[in-house]
């Protein structure tokens with residue numbers, strides 16, 4: 681199956697939260713395809729961020745782009761229906777945070793969303809042995825989850841290559857997403873390793889010109 685078109689998904693963790701609706705409008709207007717929505721619970725990860733009410737507020741504000749919810753919460757299941765009702769498109773979770781990974785994937789689908797599984801830098805891809813055929817997205821973390829602005833962990837490149845191979849063998853249209861330390865100067869190498877969906881927080885929101893940085897990232901990601 682041909683590689684899916686590249687998607688840039690700005691992580692709103694690095695946006696100005698006091699102007700969130702305007703920030704999301706600005707990155708979508710600047711060419712980003714998705715909104716990456718980082719949910720942290722001060723339990724599974726040390727940071728505390730936002731929940732379904734903020735997702736719903738973005739929909740009410742008029743955001744129509746796919747909202748890519750990354751749950752860094754434990755437990756997972758009880759918050760899934762709330763995010764689905766709030767307008768999430770994809771809901772991804774960490775296998776270590778779910779008691780029953782297969783059931784959580786089913787729950788996400790039953791609630792009308794696409795399901796993703798997230799791999800921390802030290803989490804084995806062996807979880808895919810049993811659930812790859814049920815997933816819509818595989819997310820490889822290239823930093824330890826919890827904070828924006830960290831440096832890309834190079835071992836994520838080998839993991840991307842392995843995940844790409846598995847997805848290609850499956851023949852299914854599963855997106856391969858990368859998250860953490862993604863910048864204009866490394867996105868080409870990340871794309872060559874197999875990613876098609878690129879989360880970037882500080883690389884986009886720390887720049888004044890969102891359009892320019894997103895264009896730079898896209899041309900590096902598709903020019904492989």
Ligand SMILES: O=C(CO)[C@@H](O)[C@H](O)COP(=O)(O)O
Pocket residue numbers: 691693694716718750823824825826827828829830859860861862879880881882883
């Ligand atoms: O999920 C996370 C961190 O846990 C990420 O989405 C980061 O927020 C990405 O930020 P940058 O590394 O791109 O600044």
